[in-house]
Amino acid sequence: MRKMDYTKLLMIPGPTMVPNTVLTSMANPIIGHRTADYGELLEDTTEKMKKVFMTKNDTYLITGSGTSVMDMAISNTVDKGDKVLTIVNGNFGDRFYKIAKIYAGDGDNLIKLENEWGDSAEPEKVKEILEAHPDIKVVTVVHNETSTGVKNPIEEIGNVVKDYDALYIVDTVSSLGGDYVAVDKFNIDICVTGSQKCIAAPPGMAALCVSEKAWKVINETETKSFYLDVKTYKKKYDDKKETPFTPSVTLTYAMNEALDIVLNEGLENRYKRHEKLAKATIAGFEAMGLELFAKERARSVTVTSVKYPEGIVDKEFRGIMTNKYGISLAGGQAHLGGKIFRMGHMGEAKEYHILGTLAAIEMAFNELGIDATGGVDAAKKVLNSEI
Amino acid sequence: MRKMDYTKLLMIPGPTMVPNTVLTSMANPIIGHRTADYGELLEDTTEKMKKVFMTKNDTYLITGSGTSVMDMAISNTVDKGDKVLTIVNGNFGDRFYKIAKIYAGDGDNLIKLENEWGDSAEPEKVKEILEAHPDIKVVTVVHNETSTGVKNPIEEIGNVVKDYDALYIVDTVSSLGGDYVAVDKFNIDICVTGSQKCIAAPPGMAALCVSEKAWKVINETETKSFYLDVKTYKKKYDDKKETPFTPSVTLTYAMNEALDIVLNEGLENRYKRHEKLAKATIAGFEAMGLELFAKERARSVTVTSVKYPEGIVDKEFRGIMTNKYGISLAGGQAHLGGKIFRMGHMGEAKEYHILGTLAAIEMAFNELGIDATGGVDAAKKVLNSEI
Structure with a gap:
């Protein structure tokens, strides 16, 4: 093969x-x-x-x-x-x-x-x-x-x-x-x-x-x-x-x-895990100063969409993520192509996947000249809390 | 699971x-x-x-x-x-x-x-x-x-x-x-x-x-x-x-x-293998005295259909085949249900699959009171020949 x-x-x-x-x-x-x-x-x-x-x-x-x-x-x-x-x-x-x-x-x-x-x-x-x-x-x-x-x-x-x-x-x-x-x-x-x-x-x-x-x-x-x-x-x-x-x-x-x-795992436990991972992800992106695409009242617990900061080229950012850090993220579909990226946090996703991915996203943005820090700390705080 | x-x-x-x-x-x-x-x-x-x-x-x-x-x-x-x-x-x-x-x-x-x-x-x-x-x-x-x-x-x-x-x-x-x-x-x-x-x-x-x-x-x-x-x-x-x-x-x-x-394997070789296995299978059934469902000019090289001899109940025969000998055969579809059984000999099928299956079929028929012998020998003859 x-x-x-x-x-x-x-x-x-x-x-x-x-x-x-x-x-x-x-x-x-x-x-x-x-x-x-x-x-x-x-x-x-x-x-x-x-x-x-x-x-x-x-x-x-x-x-x-x-x-x-x-x-x-x-x-x-x-x-x-x-x-x-x-x-x-x-x-x-x-x-x-x-x-x-x-x-x-x-x-x-x-x-x-x-x-x-x-x-x-x-x-x-x-x-x-x-x-x-x-x-x-x-x-x-x-x-x-x-x-x-x-x-x-x-x-x-x-x-x-x-x-x-x-x-x-x-x-x-x-x-x-x-x-x-x-x-x-x-x-x-x-x-x-x-x-x-x-x-x-x-x-x-x-x-x-x-x-x-x-x-x-x-x-x-x-x-x-x-x-x-x-x-x-x-x-x-x-x-x-x-x-x-x-x-x-x-x-x-x-x-x-x-x-x-x-x-x-149990459906209730699964819903709670997804909710917590979503909240941690969202808190992470917000701490990095990134703008989310979905309005607060409308946010999914399985996937988070993030608007690209000015000057970031989708292909470059996701290229670094996949080639340097081995992490696949998705781009935008239809008219959102190039304008957002999407991170899934569903299925068997665990805390370390979220934390590792947020940290790598910070590094990739930094490499592209965007100051993005504090995401991991914010996510840790959510993961440590009772939600 | x-x-x-x-x-x-x-x-x-x-x-x-x-x-x-x-x-x-x-x-x-x-x-x-x-x-x-x-x-x-x-x-x-x-x-x-x-x-x-x-x-x-x-x-x-x-x-x-x-x-x-x-x-x-x-x-x-x-x-x-x-x-x-x-x-x-x-x-x-x-x-x-x-x-x-x-x-x-x-x-x-x-x-x-x-x-x-x-x-x-x-x-x-x-x-x-x-x-x-x-x-x-x-x-x-x-x-x-x-x-x-x-x-x-x-x-x-x-x-x-x-x-x-x-x-x-x-x-x-x-x-x-x-x-x-x-x-x-x-x-x-x-x-x-x-x-x-x-x-x-x-x-x-x-x-x-x-x-x-x-x-x-x-x-x-x-x-x-x-x-x-x-x-x-x-x-x-x-x-x-x-x-x-x-x-x-x-x-x-x-x-x-x-x-x-x-x-x-090569397409040509694959066609030849299927043809030979089909011929061996057909020769085997004919030697057992069973009647094939497909006319001679119309026979598939990947599956052979066989009419049940008088007195054989499909469920009993295929039950023995699967439960005693561990071999799955198919019954008839639509109006042919109970009247024929079908044996596939395609894909990765090899000589020993054909020979072993024919032998088990002989044993199952014998158990059900039908004299069915000589199938394996006839199949061996075909497999030994150049076709």
């Missing part, structure tokens, strides 16, 4: 670092996917997934990227001409909009509630739109905007949407297992997530859960995809605890192992 | 046994998918994939099951009302028909050329239909029907289709890397395959290649899927050697390693 560099510390907002026990689970031999053994593994993994979603709803594992389940959530519920409300304050909210365009068509029926990218969505505005358009069929929102480090108030929006006929679709790709998500309590009809963020499994597997209310809509919606038709996943799972098409057996091993780690 | 039984010999028609070096490649840490390092891995893997496809056409790796690329081949080329000819002589040919139904609609425009399931498709009949319907937009065929052990004459059918406007779409999921497929020489416009059969990588990654003629059609076809829109794969690959959505980094490691093994 091609020689690869596996040494980089992944402080990007996904894929995140995968524990060795998860990695090595994938070195196990392949088993047949139509065997009782795989059926039991699939059921076990699905049940663990439900615990992390905090749902009693039907849950499915899909071989595909996180986008495959975002696609499923819309293509299985929306027909041409249906009214769709997409809440957009980042690249992934916009992805839901683009997906809706394909399946609902690009007319007046497609309503976009746009926020400033650094701010969170407002539940009252969602309510206003639903009042004005009671025939909206689905509402989409992204819990954690990986592109901007913004967190949306999905519980509050759920409290609004539940009083209307609309289905509530939530993307928790970069929050589930790290930030508090309770699908049933939040009245989420379809919740989608990926393997490679807070769950800390490798990328390539995705999951979604589907409420009773959503099934009613799905069963009346035209089938628009063969591979991503959730009805076939339900049928095969109900009949035989199987998937309709050959699943990634290997990634099922990894998901099962990664979900064990999540559940063994 | 849940305790699993990894000890079964996989003589099913996929997923197949994966070499240890491929399995352990997946225990390597995850790297960022937007890095130059991943870009080089993706390009390297794609170039190796092209060699196996024997094509100069654009080739893409997709995170998904084999069905995901079957879906792409149709959804990217066919609009509602378009005329589609699907050649059906097994479950996977029928899958193309079902996919076409979704995207082309279920009217007179959907033409099914049905063969007996144990026989291969006839190029002359394809010609007749194309003569009668010169406005057919795509023709689909499955090279190797995993469901029946039948091989279709894709080179001959390609020679027919090339003289018409129709695109030629071929599923080589269970043949590529084991049986002779030369995409450019066979005039295949879209060829699709999976990771988990003759290539002997784990399931979860798929590939397709797209001819110039196909691109013209794709660019004039309505976008019908977000996740499976091949245009976005092209754009991102051309721009940056990236995938539009987070790919399975792990399965890319595995594919790269598995393709190295395929290319190091």
Whole structure:
């Protein structure tokens, strides 16, 4: 095989670092996917997934990227001409909009509630739109905007949407297992997530859960995809605890192992750890005199976005970080390219990852002529405190 | 993680046994998918994939099951009302028909050329239909029907289709890397395959290649899927050697390693090995007095289907095989359930796998009161001969 560099510390907002026990689970031999053994593994993994979603709803594992389940959530519920409300304050909210365009068509029926990218969505505005358009069929929102480090108030929006006929679709790709998500309590009809963020499994597997209310809509919606038709996943799972098409057996091993780690730590503990690491990271950047991209009320606990100080070139800064210090950070997406960088602190991230990364960022900025100090001390203070 | 039984010999028609070096490649840490390092891995893997496809056409790796690329081949080329000819002589040919139904609609425009399931498709009949319907937009065929052990004459059918406007779409999921497929020489416009059969990588990654003629059609076809829109794969690959959505980094490691093994053995050698193992298997079954499901002219080199002798219950026979001898065989699909069993002999299968399996099958049949002997000797004779 091609020689690869596996040494980089992944402080990007996904894929995140995968524990060795998860990695090595994938070195196990392949088993047949139509065997009782795989059926039991699939059921076990699905049940663990439900615990992390905090749902009693039907849950499915899909071989595909996180986008495959975002696609499923819309293509299985929306027909041409249906009214769709997409809440957009980042690249992934916009992805839901683009997906809706394909399946609902690009007319007046497609309503976009746009926020400033650094701010969170407002539940009252969602309510206003639903009042004005009671025939909206689905509402989409992204819990954690990986592109901007913004967190949306999905519980509050759920409290609004539940009083209307609309289905509530939530993307928790970069929050589930790290930030508090309770699908049933939040009245989420379809919740989608990926393997490679807070769950800390490798990328390539995705999951979604589907409420009773959503099934009613799905069963009346035209089938628009063969591979991503959730009805076939339900049928095969109900009949035989199987998937309709050959699943990634290997990634099922990894998901099962990664979900064990999540559940063994405990969801509450995991939320607290993510919150504390986020607060330490934010305090660190603020002490360095850097400006955060996300407004204070809107900050994610899994990824922090930072505006570049005047004169810093993204490529140079991240080049030093990766080549000199062995740490991968992410740049800005879409119109934010070159203007911000993003640091992930999710999944299996620990104190030393945060502290080491902040210290290296100080050194890189100093090398580029920016006086950035005090970040590590500020982060230590947060980590020492009770939050 | 849940305790699993990894000890079964996989003589099913996929997923197949994966070499240890491929399995352990997946225990390597995850790297960022937007890095130059991943870009080089993706390009390297794609170039190796092209060699196996024997094509100069654009080739893409997709995170998904084999069905995901079957879906792409149709959804990217066919609009509602378009005329589609699907050649059906097994479950996977029928899958193309079902996919076409979704995207082309279920009217007179959907033409099914049905063969007996144990026989291969006839190029002359394809010609007749194309003569009668010169406005057919795509023709689909499955090279190797995993469901029946039948091989279709894709080179001959390609020679027919090339003289018409129709695109030629071929599923080589269970043949590529084991049986002779030369995409450019066979005039295949879209060829699709999976990771988990003759290539002997784990399931979860798929590939397709797209001819110039196909691109013209794709660019004039309505976008019908977000996740499976091949245009976005092209754009991102051309721009940056990236995938539009987070790919399975792990399965890319595995594919790269598995393709190295395929290319190091050499395609010619690999075809010969598969042919010889198939002949030995067939000779073995015939010597045992068993009747094969596929007609002689139609037999696959990667999977052999065998009719059960009177009085044998599928579950009992395969139960003995798996529980007593540790060998997984497959049963029949669709209406063939209980009537046939299928033995895969592809990917990394070696002489001892074939000989050991045939011997165990003799023992299992004997245990069930069927006199089945001489299979191993007949297989040995074939393996000793020059073919």
